[in-house]
Amino acid sequence: MKKVMVLMVLGLLIAAVSGCSSNSSSSSAVKKPMKIGIMLSDAGLGDQSFSDAGFAGLEKARDELNISFDYREINDTGSYEKGLEELVNQGNDVVIGLGFSMQEAIDHTAKKFPDTTFLLIDSESDLPNVHTVTFKEEEGSYLIGVIAGMKTKSNVVGFVGGIDVPLIRKFEKGYTEGVKAVNPKVKVISTFAGSFDNDKQGMQIAKDMIKQKADYIYPAAGFTGVGVLNEAQKSGIYTFGVDSDQFYLAEKAVVTSMLKRVDVAIYDIAKELVKKGKLSEKKTQLGIKENGVDVAPIRVMPLTPAETDKLKEFRNSLSEGTIQIQL
Incomplete structure (x- = not known):
């Protein structure tokens, strides 16, 4: 009987040790956060x-x-x-x-x-x-251009770039082609600030464009572009955000934003x-097809049903590849 009891105790001890070992290895197997x-x-x-x-x-x-x-x-x-x-x-x-x-x-x-x-x-x-x-920044910028081309009253619109590099030229190219697709008579004024972090410079560029009768300005210029938004609101014209929905920065001026879904x-x-x-x-x-770029909700200057349909048509054409923007 004593022999049986000893064997039982040994079995329990082995099970306990085995359990501890198992718990230890299980704990060590927990993945560390990436x-x-x-x-x-x-x-x-x-x-x-x-x-x-x-x-x-x-x-x-x-x-x-x-x-x-x-x-x-x-x-x-x-x-x-x-x-x-x-x-x-x-x-x-x-x-x-x-x-x-x-x-x-x-x-x-x-x-x-x-x-x-x-x-x-x-x-x-x-x-x-x-x-x-x-x-494909040019695709989202094309849609911004379509809106500016449809809504401009002066037939003069502006583009403000940060540094003049191929990437920012993609924004400019898409915007210009979008404007011309709906209104070939529009003049597009382009200026490159040379920086992405000077809001005061952005304000001055916007002032210069407004003097030339630009009533819609699209900045692709980082914090320099925030200066454009502020000046547009101050001067009573319209503008667009970029990269994220920037409506809250100038709620009387930002019609929509080109969303670059970083x-x-x-x-x-x-x-x-x-x-x-x-x-x-x-x-x-x-690009648009992959949900990488798009436009934010349209505010401040609502589109008519016909304009909404036209914008949707252009968006679908870009997504399907029937509109190709040559860079």
């Missing part, structure tokens, strides 16, 4: 446009997907490359460079750290460890990382 680092574009947080949209995408991913993230701004690091290296050294699973101006720094850093995965937004790289996301793109990247542990697509381009 870590994402982002180097923000030169205007940084508070640009009420591109950087803020990218940051919002990561905040949503943190709240809904349980990722962790950190960020750097050039005002703190002094250079893009230093900020990117800091994020690599933190052990982030993916390091994001937000903006075309990050191209050179991303390439240099990616060569130094070939085992790190990088994501470049708004430009492309051929390096094996750099994935890219670009947008927040959605970054959130989807985070979702894929959580699900698969890696990025599958090397190069991704997002």
Whole structure:
């Protein structure tokens, strides 16, 4: 009997030890949150446009997907490359460079750290460890142009770009073609500010355009564009937001905004990382068809039913590829 009791006690002890071991291995198997680092574009947080949209995408991913993230701004690091290296050294699973101006720094850093995965937004790289996301900004800008062309009373409209680079020329090209598609008589005035972070300069450019009778102005100029919105409202003309819905910045002037869904793109990247542990697509381009660009709700200056139908028709044609914008 004693022998049986001893064997029973030994069995219980073995089961207990086995259970502890199982719980320990189970605990160690719990996945750590995916870590994402982002180097923000030169205007940084508070640009009420591109950087803020990218940051919002990561905040949503943190709240809904349980990722962790950190960020750097050039005002703190002094250079893009230093900020990117800091994020690599933190052990982030993916390091994001937000903006075309990050191209050179991303390439240099990616060569130094070939085992790190990088994501470049708004430009492309051929390096094996750099994935890219670009947008068809010309498609969303075309729709903005259609609205301006339909609604202008003076037959003069304006475009304000930040830095004169191919990316911003895509905005200008789409906008101009959209205007001309519905109203060939309209004159489009274009000015490039040379910066994305000077709202006072944006205000002055808008003033100059208004003197030339522009009654609708479309800025693709980051924080410089916010100055355009403010001046448009002050002067009683109409304008458009860009990248995110900027209606709240000038509620008497912003008719709609060209939505460039950087927040959605970054959130989807985070979702894929959580699900698969890696990025599958090397190069991704997002247009109207892919829900990467669009226009925000139209306010301030409502469209007539006929104008609404026309805008929808152009949107469908862009999505289906029957309208091709030559860049």
